[in-house]
Amino acid sequence: MTEPLTPRYLDLRDFPYLPIDIARLLGSEFHAIADAEQFRAGLILWLKSYHQVPAASLPSDDNQLIRLAEFRKSLRNWRQIRDVVLRGWVLCNDGRLYHPVIAEKALAAGLMKMGKRKSSEAGNAKRWGLAHNETSSNQAIREMAVLLSALNPHSRSLKKKYVLCALSDSQSDPTGIPNSDPDAIPTGFPNASERDPNIEREISKKRKIIASAAPEAPSEPASSPQGRRRKPATSPMPDPTSFEFDALRSAFFEYGREKKFGEPQLADEFEGFIGHHRAKGTVFADWRQAGQNWLRKSRAFRPNGGAPQGRPQI
Structure with missing residues (x-):
């Protein structure tokens, strides 16, 4: 598991807006x-994660996730759609889930x-003539x-003057990585040569950790047996007022016509x-395929083209 993608103290509950990249x-x-x-x-969880602490994180417990997602069905139903809803989320070593894109916006x-x-x-x-120590602020920045550079080295936020000042003021190397690290990756910050070179190595290290993390949250709790075969994601019947339901009906009738079913029978x-x-x-997992299976089994119940002797059970 990777390290958390945002600092544990990052609190954005006073920020009412989460920027959404529409094309992305x-x-x-x-x-x-x-x-x-x-x-x-999924969208509700993105929005609510922005106001969790740390920001851009979620608890990994399914019962808490159901409440946060405002999912009004059973835990069993939740587990059937969990893999899709949590696509992109990463389980980190603090036991919480983090989303790299939301983390980028939060940072x-x-x-x-x-x-x-x-x-x-x-x-x-300055106004009151008091001593001012910027060490703690610079460390947080x-x-x-x-972390932001590891996620998006081209972020405009990294070019702010106070960010560059905080980076150039760094004197220590908490990572312990030797200065001759050959895998250091430039971050794209302007005036990189003016900063502590240890920062480049620290960014490189975090970028590698993030890149090696699983692209999505695990479908089973961490305590489950290893090697269990993952079931395909499933979903309940589409809502009758949705486009998905209309598409299901169209596919059902189209397949039935190919198999020479009459319109009233279909x-x-x-x-x-x-x-x-x-x-x-x-x-x-596939409602259209289920409809085709229904029609094929229905044909088996009508060997002579007569009335069905019972509904097919699939």
Whole structure:
């Protein structure tokens, strides 16, 4: 497991807005594979993670996740969609889940918050003639800047004057990495030569740790037996008012016509298919394939083209 992607003290509960990169979201794998229910739960968790402490994190316990996601079904139903909802989240060594994209936004906001605090403290010290020690502020800014650079070295937040000052003021190397590390990766900060070179090695180390982390949260708790075969993600029947339901109906009728079912018969079969699985609360990995299976088994119950002798059980 990797280290947390945001500092433990990062608190953004006074920040009402989470910036959303529209093109990045709509081009993501999560958007491509999630149905309406999964997308709603996933988006709610993104938004609520921004106001967790540390920001951009979530508890890994399923019962807590269900409450945060406002998921109104059972724990069993949750576990059937969990892999899709938590796609992209990483389980870190503090026992919490972190999302790299939300962490990137949270770190940028944290740097802005710390920069304003540093400026305010300096102004008050000057106004009242007080001594002002910037060491703690610079350490916090440095820590967030290193994490942000590991996630997105081209972030505009890294070019802020107070960020560059905090990085150039660093004198120690808490990582213990030798100065001759050949794998140090430039971060893209301007005036890199003016900063402590240890920062570059620290960023390189964190970038490698993040890159080696699992791309999504595990589908089983950490205490579960290793080597268990992962089941494919399943979902309940689409809502009758949704586009997914219309697509399911169209695919069902299209396949039935290919198999020479009449329109009245298809309407009856679709009603039976929907009613049967709604009553049972069935979940499938592929509802279109389930509809095709229903029609194939229905044909077996009509060997002579007569009335069905019973509903197919799939």
